[in-house]
Amino acid sequence: MSLRELLRRIENIVQVGTISVTKSSQGKALAKVIVHDDGEDKRVTKFLPVLSFANSFAKVWFPIKVGEQVLVISPFGNANSGFIIRSIFNRACKEPHGANEHTTIVEFEDKTRFVYDSKSKKFEVDCVGDITLKAGGNIKIEAAGDVDIDGSRIDLN
Known part of the structure; x- marks a missing residue:
């Protein structure tokens, strides 16, 4: 693995992004995230799972929304194989x-x-x-x- 590839993977481990598309209308906790947009270059993930409170005995459903600011966690540095931690309070969402x-x-x-x-x-x-x-x-x-x-x-x- 080249040094350049290693740096790219490290940069991808934790990224702040904005939800661009969801599958909430289908009852799915999946979304695509814009993780980079400098006006000329835009990177959008594939559909990723959204971290939620859910297990075999209880489930909580809050639909994820387009425009929501989130974290994308990619344990191996591949942004398309990560998951979403949702909702960061910010200027637009107090x-x-x-x-x-x-x-x-x-x-x-x-x-x-x-x-x-x-x-x-x-x-x-x-x-x-x-x-x-x-x-x-x-x-x-x-x-x-x-x-x-x-x-x-x-x-x-």
Whole structure:
């Protein structure tokens, strides 16, 4: 292996890039990444797997989006045989409002939010649309304090 090839492989081990194409619409965690674009020369990877929380007993799906800034990790220096570590906060993608060391926030593009503050022990859901709960069994609601229900109409069967 030449010194030039060795340097190319070392440079390819970890690269910052931007998602250019995804297979999210097909339910696949695969994407192509622009890893180099200087205006004249543009390098785009093949479809690479996206690192996600998934195993035999639980799966979490967040579709990867075009324009998302990511890391491409290529253990052997070949950018087309690596994988994607997603989401880097940057100027175009800021941390959500209220982010701090004791608050976990999931915020969607339509502004629906789940917020859990472990310091105040408060969980909030702010949904801009409808919410549906389905259970194959019972649903039990318990509160040590009051339960308030407010709506334009309340139907109880």
